[in-house]
Structure formats: C-alpha cells, structure tokens
Amino acid sequence: MNTTATGVTTSVSRRVAAGREQEFLRWTDAGMAMAGTFPGFLGGGWLRAASDPEQYHVVYRFADEDTLDAWTTSPARKVWVGRGTGLAQDTVTHRLTGVEGWFEPQSTLTHAVRVSAPPPRWKQAVTIWLGFFPISLLIAMFVTPRLSALDVVTRTVVASVVTTPVMVFVVLPFLTGRLRRWLHG
Structure with missing residues (x-):
C-alpha cells in the first residue's frame, strides 16, 4: 500500500477509431463522471495529441494508490470499459505520483521507454x-x-x-x- 501526499495520476494514451471521435469523447466523459463518484478522485480530463488527431491522452488523478486501485479494479469501471470496446485502442499507460508528470518529456506519452528522470x-x-x-x-x-x-x-x-x-x-x-x-x- 503506497500512499503519497501528492496523489497519483494514471495517463492512458488511446488511438480513436476512425469516425468515432464524438462517441469516444462521450464515453470518456462518462468514465470521468463515473470516476468522480469514487472516494479519492481528484479530477481528470483528456487532451488531443497535437501531432496526431486520432491520439488522445486521458488522465485520471486520485489521492493515493489505494483509491486509484479501488477504481481501476471496480465492477463499475469494468462495465464502462466494456461499453468502449471498438471506440479506441489503448497504446500506453503511465502511473505517476506528484507533479512529475508535468515534467515528463513529451516522447514518453507515445513510447513506453522513459527517456530521462524527472528534474530536481x-x-x-x-x-x-x-x-x-x-x-x-x-x-x-x-x-x-x-x-x-x-x-x-x-x-x-x-x-x-x-x-x-x-x-x-x-x-x-x-x-x-x-x-x-x-x-x-
């Protein structure tokens, strides 16, 4: 059980199926709303990749590892994920604590290899x-x-x-x- 005072963030990069962007965004917003009903949820959102209009980065932030794990393993989330079948394909998932995620090199959003440690x-x-x-x-x-x-x-x-x-x-x-x-x- 790892808890931090600064929270934990999961970033999921997803490639949206052609022609299904609006449906994907509605599904993502519904998932965000559902995550908001879980204890420890601090917020989240999505960003569209500037270099690739079919690539989105969805971010969920929770108070600690335990509350994030409770959400990711919940039956409600599994049902929601099932509803999104065919809308997008997960390409990379990151889990970060603190504000280090803001300082990650952009390339780590699309590659699983970490290219450098967070700055001091x-x-x-x-x-x-x-x-x-x-x-x-x-x-x-x-x-x-x-x-x-x-x-x-x-x-x-x-x-x-x-x-x-x-x-x-x-x-x-x-x-x-x-x-x-x-x-x-």
Whole structure:
C-alpha cells in the first residue's frame, strides 16, 4: 500500500477509431463522471495529441494508490470499459505520483521507454512559479475584482478553478517544452 501526499495520476494514451471521435469523447466523459463518484478522485480530463488527431491522452488523478486501485479494479469501471470496446485502442499507460508528470518529456506519452528522470524538485518549483505568478497576477487584476460581491472563499474557488486548468493544460506544457534543456540538463 503506497500512499503519497501528492496523489497519483494514471495517463492512458488511446488511438480513436476512425469516425468515432464524438462517441469516444462521450464515453470518456462518462468514465470521468463515473470516476468522480469514487472516494479519492481528484479530477481528470483528456487532451488531443497535437501531432496526431486520432491520439488522445486521458488522465485520471486520485489521492493515493489505494483509491486509484479501488477504481481501476471496480465492477463499475469494468462495465464502462466494456461499453468502449471498438471506440479506441489503448497504446500506453503511465502511473505517476506528484507533479512529475508535468515534467515528463513529451516522447514518453507515445513510447513506453522513459527517456530521462524527472528534474530536481527545485527546478520543478521554479518552473511552476514561472507559470503561476503571471497567471495569478492576471487573475488578481481581471477576474477577482469582478467578484468583489462574493465572499473570499468563493472568490478563491473561482480563481483556482480558472487557474488550475490553464496551468496544467497550457502554461506548464508550454514552459516545460521551452525549458527542457535546463530541466533535464
């Protein structure tokens, strides 16, 4: 039983069958909603590969190994996986803890071989700060002033709901791509 304070993420690369993209996305969203009913589920989503429009990366994040394993071995998930037969083919599955997944070289998303270790945590922290500071500043300047009628908890929830996906899906992939040599040097 391995538990971590930072959670565990499973990333599944799937090649979608020709002409079945919308059906695949509905199936994936249903699976995400179903995962959300399980204890320890922290969130998830999907990304379409820029270089290959039939390749998708689906990410599920859980509090720890035990809660992820409870979901992956559940009868409900097995039924959901069965409903997706023929929609897509799993090509690679990764299981990562912490924020290391943001710093994995892009090639590990399509190849099972890991090409390098995650960078030192201090480099990860610097990279996250480089993205977080300007996004936080923009949110503080343009979003939170429009929410002044709300209490501080609600304003903070709104700010974090906006900031988190921007960081995870836009800023961190952009920064880690630009800082690759420094991060892995």
